Amino acid sequence: MFKISPDETLKIIQELYEKKLVTYPRTDARVLSTAVAKEIHKNIGGLRNLSEFKPFAEEILQSGSYKNIAKTRYVNDKQITDHYAIIPTGQGFSALKSLNPTAAKVYQVIVRRFLSIFYPAAVYQKINLTAQTPTGVNKEGQKYLENFNAGFKVLVEPGYLKVAQSYKKQKEEAENSDENINVDINIIERLKKLKKNDKLCVADWSIKEGETTPPKRYNSGSLILAMENAGQLIEDEELRAQIKGSGIGTSATRAEILKKLVNNQYICLNRKTQVIMPSQLGEMIHDVVGLSIRPLLNPELTASWEKGLTYVAEGTITGEEYMQKLDDFVRRRVYAVLSLNNQSVLRTYFEQISENYKK
Known part of the structure; x- marks a missing residue:
């Protein structure tokens, strides 16, 4: 959103926490606890001191929508391990002046997301229209009909959108709202009058040409999400369930993992766009691991280790049994690597990779 790295984001959230603007930042939770839900009106009430959010906070308090928040999907004690989701405290506003512009924007995002949960869902009216037109005649004199x-x-x-959208976007939409609303209403009213087999006049034809595009490159934000949801790549349902909610790393370590990969020159990070690309060294290491200990590249291995730890916690197996299996895995893989004779294959891979990095 703001083209900042996960590591910088963590530093900003930590700063906001130290200035008492938000709650504890190092959490995986995306829900609130029932205890917090009972006192949530205090957080909302505090936000009335900010002119930008005063109308929304007052509307929430007047409507009483916060009173039933404990019965919604935003409150769930079972999904909280140590700390609940990051929310504004409704305090510490004297520190806002000391924030840099980026930190101030991050704070605004947190506040808007928080206030949004007390608003209803946005409601859209969906319109679908199918039209047929003759495009030719066959030998029997029957018309070819093409569907459009x-x-x-x-x-x-608008529901929650009126608070969730950024001020800039709201301003842009406000400038064009009258025209857009009128056009939409006119179209809807005319469409309501249409019936099956009605004939319409064709005003114009145009052909739009396009090409399929490859998937976008990862940026620091989307890669963090991919690490968090690594379990989606696992076919085995039991293992996928085991890694669900954990993925690769934690909310406190994923940013550091990316930072380490960049510092080790395994990946390249564009500081301006936050787009991530592999480096030549990173591709070489990937191929070495893939041709020697391929399970290390598969999230199923992480899931199986997590499954073993769960068994230890449940008492199904002992800690010594788990460590013995882990030690056995490491020994077998190391011996297998020592007995490999794949230097020529790796050299071929390296030569192919180097072709993509010639200056």
Whole structure:
């Protein structure tokens, strides 16, 4: 959103926490506890002291929507290990002036996301239109009919969007809102009058050409999400369930993992766009591991280790049994690598990789 690295984001959140603007930052949770839900009106009430958020905070308090928050999906004690989700404290506003512009924007995002949960869902009206037109005649004199489909949606009730959207976006939409609303209403009213087999006049034809595009490169933010949701790549349902909610690393370590990969020159990070690309060294290491200890590249290995730790916690196996299996895995893999004779294969891989990095 702001083109900042996960490591910098953590530092900003830590600064906000130390200035008493937000709650404890090093958490994996995305929900609140029932205890916090009972006192949540205090956080909301405090935000009335910020002119930008005063109307939203007052509306929430007046409507009483916060009173039933404990019964929603935003509150779940079972999904909290140590700390609940990051939310604004409703205090510490004297420190806002000392924040740099980026930190101030991050704080605003946290506040908007927090206030959004007390608003209803946005409501859209979806319109689908299928039209047929003759495109030719066959030998029997029958017309060829071609189907043309059109669809769009119109925002009926903004719900949480009126607080979740950024000020800049709200301003831009406000400038064009009258025109957009009128056009949408006119279209909807005319479409309501249409019936099956009605004939429409074709005003114009145009052909839009396009090409399929490859997936976008990872940036620091999307790679963090990929690490968090690494379990989605696992086919085995039991193992996938085991790694669900944990993934690769934790919320406190994923940023540091990326930072280490960059510092070791295994990946290249564009500081301006936060786009991540592999380095030549990183590709070489990937191929070495893939041709020697391939399970290390598969999240299923992490899931199986997590499964073993769960068994230890449940008392199904002892800690000594778990460590013995882990030690056995390491020994077998190390001996297998020592007996490999794949230098020529690796050299071929390296030569192919180097072709992509010639200056």
